Amino acid sequence: MSSSDSDSISISARRRSGRNTGRQINLKESDDENESFDELPLSEAKSVKTESDDDEDDVPIGSKRAPVEKKNKRPTKRTKNNNETKKGTRKKAEPVKEEDEDDLPLNTKAKPRTARGKSKESKKVNGTPVKKEEMDDRDLTPLKSGPPSPSPKSSTITSRNRSPNDDDEEEEEEDFKWWEQGNIDGTQKWSTLEHSGVLFAPQYEPLPKDVKLYYDGKPVDLPLEAEEVAGFFGAMVETDHAKNPTFQKNFFRDFLAVCKECNFKHNIKEFSKCDFSQMFHYFERKRDEKRNMSKEQKKEIKKKKDEEEESYKWCTLDGRKERVGNFRIEPPGLFRGRGNHPKTGSLKRRVFPEQITINIGKEAPVPKPLPGHHWAEVRHDNTVTWLATWHENVNNNVKYVFLAAGSSLKGQSDLKKYEKSRKLKDYIDDIREGYTKDLKSDLTVERQRGTAMYLIDVFALRAGNEKGEDEADTVGCCSLRYEHVSLKPPNIVIFDFLGKDSIRYYNEVEVDPQVFKNLRIFKRSPKKEGDLIFDRLTTNTLNKYLTSLMDGLSAKVFRTYNASHTMNEELKKMPKSLSLADKVLFYNRANRTVAILCNHQRSVTKNHDVQMERYEERIKALQYQRLRLHRMMLSLEPKLSKKMPELVQGEAGIDDEWVKRHHELLYELEKEKIKKKFERDNEKIMAEDPKGKLPDNELEKRLTAADQLKAVLDAEYRTTKVHPGRATLERLESRLSKLNDRIKVMRTQMIDKDENKTTALTTSKINYIDPRLTFSFSRREEVPIEKLFSKTIRDKFNWASETPADWEW
DNA sequence: TACCAGACTTGCCGTTAGGTGG
């Protein structure tokens, strides 16, 4: 209840945003009626062929990642062509001449900022809302502030009933609960660390002799190194990547380079004359072979692999066994940059020990590199958490081997993150008030900063660091450009840009009138396409300012804060007495609200429509059963029609036409079933006695059962009466109620699924929503946690698992 | 103050394991 609803900012803007078309909730399932007889087989919609690729050009709302073909419109501004410093227009940007003021009285002279205005030079804490004591690293108890934690305090190790002589240490380590320990130090990450190093990619396996690259119609004998690279492409020819010209270009350049490196003489000049189809088919065959291996073979292979990897999976940190995350060195391949990445398709080279730095405890044995090789370096740095690192060659990015998500190190920093965002609750009112004032500041810098903070806070935008020429052109708040923001008076703003991973952010929203005004100013001539909106602001200066407001505050904390806050608010709306399925749906909807806020999207699965149709059909089949149940009840007790009018009402979406088709389907299914059974029986008998074969007319005899069914159904169709058989009213009622439940559950699942079509829930679940909200919800509402968190997520959030039902965010 | 490297978090998606309906 702490606040933050009272802020002056029009937070409601977010709610109104076009994207949040929260579908109508119909938790309260309408009518329910009855049905049944002898359970009819559930018909399955015959995979309705659909034009699944509907996402042609339905541009508007959540269209996914931008098509790569799209010409990169990156403004010339940002290029180094006009001998600017490598990084764009910041600073020297077109002087939006200080404050032009046609619509506001802006003075250029920096008047003494009032209390909070504090400018950069005074990073001194004074004047800013310094609140509360700083959060102390040492006080990281996840459940604090809640009622007394139920868990035993400070038990470092809970030894579960172990017999005296079994003292395998590992047992103990697993139960270590770091979150019940007090002090967690910030800088030093460990005292002792042992691990087995990294697992290298398997050696290249040459292609069979008869599988070759063809150039200009003729086979080419490539050296192995080049063959490998060609194979990378060959395996992908059917993918979108391989059709991307940039990808092709980069691949081909690197392929030729490798050919050259091995002094291979050839006449390969043009990509278009390369034919990879043999390779492609070879890989396809291999894939099929693998898929068709017997279960035993698969198991065998898996077992072997597990054994090989076992030692890499674990490390020992401060004497405790912890899981390692990505111990496999990334194999060579073609770089699959996302969106319109200039380097996509480049060859990602094989990594050798010589490039790898190992980080390990001083006392620990150094893991062995590959035979005949040596590590680049062995380090003993306990202020970092990585076990190994190397540079990847395409973008020269640093890669690391870290511990797994469920490890103590990761857990601790996670907890810290969520505590920090909770701490923001205490500051948010002042901060909002502060940036609201800044919206009208005389200083452009401050006005830009205030505006940016508004966007980050209200729309959960990312900070938006500058990016280089050799990366995809994506933006966040601080890097928004002229063309990303359209203004529609009086105060509608349309955001349309590519964010992280080239995911489109499209949002049409109402904003605070002052924000609107400001954006107009920031876009004013001479600014034009390609120019930064916030030309006086960088993520760096923004974050520096934020830190001065609250210790540890940076732009991304707002995302965490708003995500968790939203989740908290949504969960509070929990209606009374929902069924379990509806509780889960409710939770997912809350989750979805957060995901939409954060613009977490996913591509629609290929057969989403098919799935929906299938649900539809299944529900209809159930409804039909209900209809029959109703009719049975009526024929048993005609007077019921008075008391239960629904009995004669029929079912939505079920008309004569449908029933007819359904009967037909049921008939076919029944015949199908009988035939299958017949065949199976036959096989069984023949297995025992090769001559035992069932008589020829047996099948026909059996099939008459289907005909009988058909006859019954036909009669029902004509008379709209259903014979209740020997069922009693009581029985029918009980069947009816079960059926109603099934219908509800299924409808709920269908709605949930459909609403999830383009929204990814897991990202917010894993990174933004305080897991204690989920655990306490689970406890409070008695929803098994398994329904909300998958195994790995539970493991990752083990530190929050004992959150009490009444824990307050 | 600009720039960059380093460290760690966030994010989407292809592959896989295992649950489920037939």
Added chain:
DNA sequence: CCACCTAACGGCAAGTCTGGTA
């Protein structure tokens, strides 16, 4: 029991942010 299909896992790309250096 099997084939299918999905949810979950893991891979790795792409962000954020801090601190050191010139």
